[in-house]
Amino acid sequence: MRKLLLLLNKMFPNQKYLENIEIGKVSVDSRNIKKNDIFIGIRGGNEYIQDVLKKGVCLAFYDDKNIIIEDKRAIYVKNSILFLQELAKKYRKSLDLTVIGITGSEGKTSTKDILYSILIQKYKGKKTQGNYNNHIGLPLTLLGLKEEDKFVSLEMGMSNLGEIRLLGELANPDYAIITNIGDSHLEFLENRDNVFKAKTEIFEFVSSEFRIVYGDDPYLKKIKAIKVGENRENSYSINDFFQDERGAKFELSFFNEKMKMETNLYGEYNAINIALASVVALKMGLSKNEILYACKNLKLTGMRFERIEKDNKIFINDAYNASPVAMKVSLETFNEIFKHNYKVVILGDMLELGKQSKKFHEELSGTIEKLNLNEVYLIGKEMENLFLKLNHKNCFYFESIEEIKIKIKKIEKGAIIFLKASNGVCLNKILN
DSSP, X not given: OHHHHHHHHHHOTTOGGGGGOOOOOEESOGGGOOTTOEEEOOGGGGGGHHHHHHTTOSEEEEOOTTOOOOOTTEEEOSOHHHHHHHHHHXXXXXXXXXXXXXXXXXSHHHHXXXXXXXXXXXXXXXXXXXXXXXXXXXXXXXXXOOTTOOEXXXXXXXXXXXHHHHHHHHHOOSEEEEOOXXXXXXXXXXXXXXXXXXXXXXXXXXXXXGEEEETTSTTGGGSSSEEEESSTTSSEEEEEEEEETTEEEEEEEETTEEEEEEESOOSHHHHHHHHHHHHHHHHTTOOHHHHHHHHTTOOOOSSSSEEEEETTEEEEEEOSOOOHHHHHHHHHHHHHHTTTSOEEEEEEOOOSOGGGHHHHHXXXXXXXXXXXXSXXXXXXXXXXXXXXXXXXXXXXXXXXXXXXXXHHHTSOTTOEEEEEOOGGGOGGGGGO
């Protein structure tokens, strides 16, 4: 962390103590602080300055003028969050690495994971961990980079206009990927036009030859960028998609070249995510063989179509997030892959859909009624709208997750059980 130390010395030239300190990691969580870490007290974090000093931090930043601390390691700043962001912005500029910013209504976490799995074949690098994709998490990801890292695969989340622009200012991406424009965040943005405006703020930092988008999206196909999709008009087109319980195969065609892709992941949506990541990897100098090898065994963040075997049943846990598009596509994928099995789906509310939430939940009835599902379990205030609309002989509505657990115990052995909901529903507790 030599460059971070040099940066801190420039920012605080009168703090002679900074000249010879040893730096661990930068953290805002006092519970996980270790010796030589830097602690930045955000929000209520000022209360824990004395605690982290006792744990041996090398520096502790705080923004409460009422706190009096007689310790050279404690430094007052006007605004801890703004300081965190400014420190990350300057540190990123000091590093020689490629930054890939990834956003979109669906698929950004999977694309981030896929890109990391491919690039790590050739380069040292990092990726966004967990849900560290906002104005606090992204700076922490940047500050976790090492000088030997050659890339970082950054997920950029948002709920309103201006937030992607801020993340772009901090990360200064070299490449930008937009997976799609969907109905996520309508609670705040109201319509897809505003979602489009919010997501494309990332393009303010990247020229068209370094923008990669899902070209079949009705909004993104109008953008000046490299387009990827199933339509043959795209620069990179996906053809001959096939999947079974082992994974998927497809062909990626571009500029009179072809790559026959094989992957352990399910779903056409993941074929698109793989193609988006592969474009960046090719541009960054990876060979076709390196990309093909990586794609055979990709690892995604948990709760993304994650297969778990328990109690003689197979659970497909896709309960990290949910939107109307993702819910429809994942249900269709689940139904197709396990067409010969006894299938149970457990669905919870899709959150942050605003005034159109009732409509979006009711519209799922059309998708479910077309599928060959043996049982449907619903939970949540919004899913009650689907329950009243749905015409399925084995559809059940539950008030609690505990009730679902009891019902699951009665399901026959060998059943495949699919879980899908927004993360706030905590549907994954079913597996605890």
